[in-house]
Amino acid sequence: xxxxxxxxxxxxxxxxxxxxxxxxxxxxxxxxxxxxxxxxxxxxxxxxxxxxxxxxxxxxxxxxxxxxxxxxxxxxxxxxxxxxxxxxxxxxxxxxxxxxxxxxxxxxxxxxxxxxxxxxxxxxxxxxxxxxxxxxxxxxxxxxxxxxxxxxxxxxxxxxxxxxxxxxxxxxxxxxxxxxxxxxxxxxxxxxxxxxxxxxxxxxxxxxxxx
Amino acid sequence: xxxxxxxxxxxxxxxxxxxxxxxxxxxxxxxxxxxxxxxxxxxxxxxxxxxxxxxxxxxxxxxxxxxxxxxxxxxxxxxxxxxxxxxxxxxxxxxxxxxxxxxxxxxxxxxxxxxxxxxxxxxxxxxxxxxxxxxxxxxxxxxxxxxxxxxxxxxxxxxxxxxxxxxxxxxxxxxxxxxxxxxxxxxxxxxxxxxxxxxxxxxxxxxxxxx
Numbered sequence: 001x002x003x004x005x006x007x008x009x010x011x012x013x014x015x016x017x018x019x020x021x022x023x024x025x026x027x028x029x030x031x032x033x034x035x036x037x038x039x040x041x042x043x044x045x046x047x048x049x050x051x052x053x054x055x056x057x058x059x060x061x062x063x064x065x066x067x068x069x070x071x072x073x074x075x076x077x078x079x080x081x082x083x084x085x086x087x088x089x090x091x092x093x094x095x096x097x098x099x100x101x102x103x104x105x106x107x108x109x110x111x112x113x114x115x116x117x118x119x120x121x122x123x124x125x126x127x128x129x130x131x132x133x134x135x136x137x138x139x140x141x142x143x144x145x146x147x148x149x150x151x152x153x154x155x156x157x158x159x160x161x162x163x164x165x166x167x168x169x170x171x172x173x174x175x176x177x178x179x180x181x182x183x184x185x186x187x188x189x190x191x192x193x194x195x196x197x198x199x200x201x202x203x204x205x206x207x208x209x210x211x
Numbered sequence: 212x213x214x215x216x217x218x219x220x221x222x223x224x225x226x227x228x229x230x231x232x233x234x235x236x237x238x239x240x241x242x243x244x245x246x247x248x249x250x251x252x253x254x255x256x257x258x259x260x261x262x263x264x265x266x267x268x269x270x271x272x273x274x275x276x277x278x279x280x281x282x283x284x285x286x287x288x289x290x291x292x293x294x295x296x297x298x299x300x301x302x303x304x305x306x307x308x309x310x311x312x313x314x315x316x317x318x319x320x321x322x323x324x325x326x327x328x329x330x331x332x333x334x335x336x337x338x339x340x341x342x343x344x345x346x347x348x349x350x351x352x353x354x355x356x357x358x359x360x361x362x363x364x365x366x367x368x369x370x371x372x373x374x375x376x377x378x379x380x381x382x383x384x385x386x387x388x389x390x391x392x393x394x395x396x397x398x399x400x401x402x403x404x405x406x407x408x409x410x411x412x413x414x415x416x417x418x419x420x421x422x
Contacts, residue, residue, distance in 0.1 A: 127413025149418040156411045164398040165407070177398070184395035187375040187388070196376070200367045202338025207360040
């Protein structure tokens with residue numbers, strides 16, 4: 001069986017708990033690593049170079065694009081965001097499952113380039129609970145909450161493009177469920193190409209009596 | 212989440228241990244049932260009506276086809292084989308996972324009619340091991356073994372149509388792996404239609420401020 005890591009995209013509604021899930025998954029299972037995005041956006045207070053993002057200048061970002069150094073990138077509110085290729089490919093080769101925490105547009109670009117990537121969409125148990133979580137932070141105005149909900153409506157339009165939809169209700173259960181889905185994904189034909197090729201060749205040889 | 216059962220097709224190489232796997236799976240987990248096929252073939256010694264097959268006359272079989280009473284059927288060596296619709300639909304509604312042990316042509320017909328069905332292809336760990344298992348029975352001539360191997364080559368051409376390819380090496384592990392795949396399959400969007408519809412409707416309502 002193929003021992004290369006799996007490229008995992010985690011998307012989901014704002015408030016679905018993506019960040020918490022990813023941190024816990026990496027804490028419990030050491031075969032996961034998180035890809036850190038590159039951005040031209042200025043660091044916010046508390047953000048650390050190479051942890052939340054790799055912060056870079058516009059010229060450097062565009063040069064990286066030209067050198068095919070990003071596996072996907074997008075422009076959002078006048079800033080670039082992208083996924084550096086080198087780290088992802090190195091980690092996959094080393095057998096690590098690489099997690100990208102990105103949105104649907106990026107997710108679809110990843111799937112087009114890497115058909116064997118795994119797209120997971122994270123959701124709270126219900127729309128009601130999602131709304132409650134957004135409000136529960138207590139830090140946002142009604143207007144901001146309404147805008148996030150409108151965004152969630154848009155995000156919900158894309159969920160059929162994902163391989164799996166996972167409900168984040170109890171964190172520990174959700175972590176194990178995602179881990180099991182990654183195990184299941186290893187059994188999909190798209191991730192068993194080497195094995196399929198090998199068994200076909202063996203069978204052909206045997207059936208011709210060449211053994 | 213949808214509580215209907217999942218329709219599971221198990222195919223695989225002759226010698227992959229499909230029958231043993233299915234029996235063990237039903238023994239360990241009580242939410243699985245096996246669909247019994249209808250056939251016009253004569254019973255062999257030891258075969259029991261309603262256990263191995265429902266044995267029937269040609270006229271009766273063709274009448275069942277006309278009444279849309281089979282979800283798939285095929286003709287093989289001059290005999291009909293088919294899957295009765297009523298039992299499958301009743302069991303799925305009751306929340307049971309219904310297993311069909313059929314070959315690729317039937318599997319593809321099932322997937323076309325039931326996009327939410329789950330197709331699993333079972334294989335020994337290698338072509339070498341498959342050959343050994345076929346020979347190991349000690350009951351077949353070299354010619355029969357060669358014919359089965361040739362058939363396995365054909366079967367191997369269809370594996371990409373399956374959702375998952377599972378290696379049957381240690382039976383108990385294989386049983387749990389298949390059970391986990393069925394759990395994973397519940398998280399695919401095609402089997403989450405009711406949940407997706409519901410959360411979309413809720414979100415739309417909330418974002419319009421109608422709560």
